[in-house]
Amino acid sequence: MDNIAIQADKLTKRFDDFTAVDAITFDVRQGEIFGFVGANGAGKTTAMRILCGLSRPTSGAATVAGFDVYKEAEKIKKNIGYMSQKFSLYEDLTVMENITFYAGIYGLSDREIKERGAKLLDRLGITHEAKTYVASLPLGWRQKLSFSVAVIHQPKIVFLDEPTGGVDPVTRRQFWDLIYEAADSGITVFVTTHYMDEAEYCNRVSVMVDGRIDALDTPSNLKKQFNVDSMNKVFYQLAREAKRSGD
Template identity: 75%
Template sequence: MQNVVIKTDKLTKKFGDFTATDAITFEVYEGEIFGFLGANGAGKTTAMRMLCGLSTPTSGEATIAGFDIYKDTEKIKANIGYMSQKFSLYEDLTVIENIRFFGGVYGLSDQEIKEKSDHLIDLLGLKEESKKLVGSLPLGWKQKLAFSVAIIHDPKIVFLDEPTGGVDPVTRRQFWDLIYEASNRGITIFVTTHYMDEAEYCNRISMMVDGEMKALDTPTNLKKTYNAASMDEVFFELARGAKRQAD
């Protein structure tokens, strides 16, 4: 059987009388590319913060890479990677400084950091740029570097929060090549996106609406279930019933 790396049971987060994430129950398998979709305000960010060990749930259970979401938050953090479009690298540090910094944060030894940074710079073809400030790199390179840094410690799971927003169509596809590579190495990918063509690249897709997980299946099955020609139509069908508008 497939190994389960994320398991939640009625995971809930309330802010006062507002239920941001409402009793979501699901499993994610090892090496899977798991798409986490939903309208603005559907509760995706709140759920992700809980899964990363950054926010304590109000009720429900969850284990991430085998660690309890209430008791083992530090162990969860050590076993996951995280990258978002908004924040991923320090623009005023060089490429090599960023790699060293995040390697250190993720607890790698000096020797490991040295090996990893040589390997990464080689892999990404950034030899010429290794001493340049990250802020001066084109966005596409930044995103690829950010992803590589997020998995520098070979985590069990990497959380990607809209990693390709605003990126050009060619770079966006190169980014997905990196995602596939990581997935083939057994790293589980938990990804949010606004691009519906990218939803097709996921093994399974979940759809959040008003704090609840309204659907979870493969893209092919979702299209069948909702009698839709594209994932865009599936999304529209599910999200247009949403009552919430919050972000």
């Protein structure tokens, strides 16, 4: 059980009579890049919010980094990083101030902040932009910075909620290089997306339809199972049966 990063068992979230997440069950192994795909409104974000401790499940069980989502939300929070689909840096702060702030609220020491901050800037090749306001950075850079900031405290798991919305394929590819580096260093990556080319990059993918997980396997196995040549087609076959329309 040691190498299980996330475990969900019949996890369910209902809002009044609407079941956003319908008894989903899955395991995520440590160091894995786990993709969560689905149409808008399929329940991806809600599921992720539960795992991050932002929302309480209605029923079912789940552990994140070995901690229970009902009782140990505080411990979970210390062990995860999070990047939301909205842009999560402060535009009126400089690049370095953003790094310092996020590293600061995770309790990193001044020395660690300085060292890791310098390394991060160097890795992204924006050392000369340390004092630039984030507002004047191009979107692609901001997203890469955003991701790097989300893992600056070296969490066990990082949750990425549609991290690459609105950027070009080249930047997206660079972004995925960062994700691979994080995974290589042992960080488990849990990523939601609706870009099917990104689904191909994941170790394993789960496809959500109407709050349920209708398929879960490696991209190549899924393609074999549905007898198609791309994740795109896998997704179309599953999503056609969806009753909920996206918002």
